Amino acid sequence: MRPPILACLLVVSTVAELSAAPLKAGAAAADITPKEFPMNMPGGFNANLATTAHDPLNARALVLDDGKTQVVWVVIDNLGVPKKVVAEAKELAAKATGIPVEHMLVSGTHTHSGVNPADEPSAADAKAVAYRQVMLEGISQAIIRAHASLRPAAVGAAARPLTHEVFNRRWYLKPGKMPPNPFGEYDQVKMNPGTSPEVLDRPAGPTDPDISVLSVVDAKRKPLALFANYSLHYVGGTPAGQVSADYYGEFARLMPSRLGAGEGFVAAMSNGTSGDINNVPFLVGRPPRAPFEQIRIVAGEAADVAWQAVRDIPKHQNNVVLGVRQRLVTLKYRKPTKEQLLYAQAILAIKDKEAIARLPRLAQDYAARTLSAANRPEETVDVILQTIRVGDVVLCAVPFETFAETGLELKQKSPFGRTIVIGIANGKHGYLPTPRHHELGGYETWLGTNQVQKDASEIVVRNLVEMMGEMK
Numbered sequence: 001m002r003p004p005i006l007a008c009l010l011v012v013s014t015v016a017e018l019s020a021a022p023l024k025a026g027a028a029a030a031d032i033t034p035k036e037f038p039m040n041m042p043g044g045f046n047a048n049l050a051t052t053a054h055d056p057l058n059a060r061a062l063v064l065d066d067g068k069t070q071v072v073w074v075v076i077d078n079l080g081v082p083k084k085v086v087a088e089a090k091e092l093a094a095k096a097t098g099i100p101v102e103h104m105l106v107s108g109t110h111t112h113s114g115v116n117p118a119d120e121p122s123a124a125d126a127k128a129v130a131y132r133q134v135m136l137e138g139i140s141q142a143i144i145r146a147h148a149s150l151r152p153a154a155v156g157a158a159a160r161p162l163t164h165e166v167f168n169r170r171w172y173l174k175p176g177k178m179p180p181n182p183f184g185e186y187d188q189v190k191m192n193p194g195t196s197p198e199v200l201d202r203p204a205g206p207t208d209p210d211i212s213v214l215s216v217v218d219a220k221r222k223p224l225a226l227f228a229n230y231s232l233h234y235v236g237g238t239p240a241g242q243v244s245a246d247y248y249g250e251f252a253r254l255m256p257s258r259l260g261a262g263e264g265f266v267a268a269m270s271n272g273t274s275g276d277i278n279n280v281p282f283l284v285g286r287p288p289r290a291p292f293e294q295i296r297i298v299a300g301e302a303a304d305v306a307w308q309a310v311r312d313i314p315k316h317q318n319n320v321v322l323g324v325r326q327r328l329v330t331l332k333y334r335k336p337t338k339e340q341l342l343y344a345q346a347i348l349a350i351k352d353k354e355a356i357a358r359l360p361r362l363a364q365d366y367a368a369r370t371l372s373a374a375n376r377p378e379e380t381v382d383v384i385l386q387t388i389r390v391g392d393v394v395l396c397a398v399p400f401e402t403f404a405e406t407g408l409e410l411k412q413k414s415p416f417g418r419t420i421v422i423g424i425a426n427g428k429h430g431y432l433p434t435p436r437h438h439e440l441g442g443y444e445t446w447l448g449t450n451q452v453q454k455d456a457s458e459i460v461v462r463n464l465v466e467m468m469g470e471m472k
């Protein structure tokens, strides 16, 4: 039986009318590398202070215009999408270009070695305040410059698999190998349980190996932009303290050579549905790597596959119809039960160091997160869902770390010829496990990692499928 969509509130919905005008496109990148250090790199349980930038961070923008409708896709090198900064950047760009904010998709690559542009940094933290401004100007300027460079163009899309760099990181373990979770219970699956064949049984979900490309060429068929999508978490292997755009940045630097592109060409690699997918070689022998080496390997392979995918495009089209749908969907925050709250309080009351050491790993971290979830003043959160149509291609934007099977489900249910599912888009509200994965447990489902109601993935899929159907 399907539960009713009680928690769903429709606020904005726009759609393009048919247009026959030839397509125009523009692309631009803006540097958003922090200039002042040290700054914290979020994404782990402990502070990780950046002292230098190994390679630059960018905001990369693509603007398409079919004569009636304009759409924007920006990919930023950041762990997430700081909601308020991005909303402000969209407003700035809307003022300068006339493109409605609902037609702008801003997604984060999910590099774990980027810095944090706090939505509301304390005024005392001058570096965080300054970086917020760098991010704000980078996103808005990339859109404004891409819009200013609109010229006759044609688009095409294709996908090819890069299978051996994606691994489902949630595993069933051999009998007796499952450690207790931070709540003192036993999950059925474990995230990143190491690589030992003595411990690993089988992965708990699929991977989506496809690298999708949206390729844009100018009137002379010269490459103008290539926006790719791969369902792989960051690669990592970076030394402590160094800012890096991970394989997403390296991919963008390699693509001009793959495509023979000249000045003004912009490539970007966006994050797909990689909430449960990473690059750890489970049950596969991989030699030790030097810092940044695995990033370069994955980026090089991804660039090769993207090059092949572009060659698969029979003909770039200049008569495509653009369309946009945006919905604001209200989801309930998860709150701890009375028993969970009492357990958390008891765990936090333990002060003796040896007693703490005997607790399950991260027990006090998650006890603190349980209390914050209980004390959260809001009962619900409004999340942005968006679909953008580019001819027979559709982009689905999900503001979560989305699981691979949710991306595969959207691709299967889509009425369009090609579907690109972009995670961490227009916001980031934690992981989005499916109800099946909530049953299995594991890191991504834990209260404090996971924020919203357990059937949220079903609500997201139902809405996106409806929105795609409305545009077709």
Ligand SMILES: [Zn+2]
Binding pocket: 043, 110, 112, 233
């Ligand atoms: Zn992550």
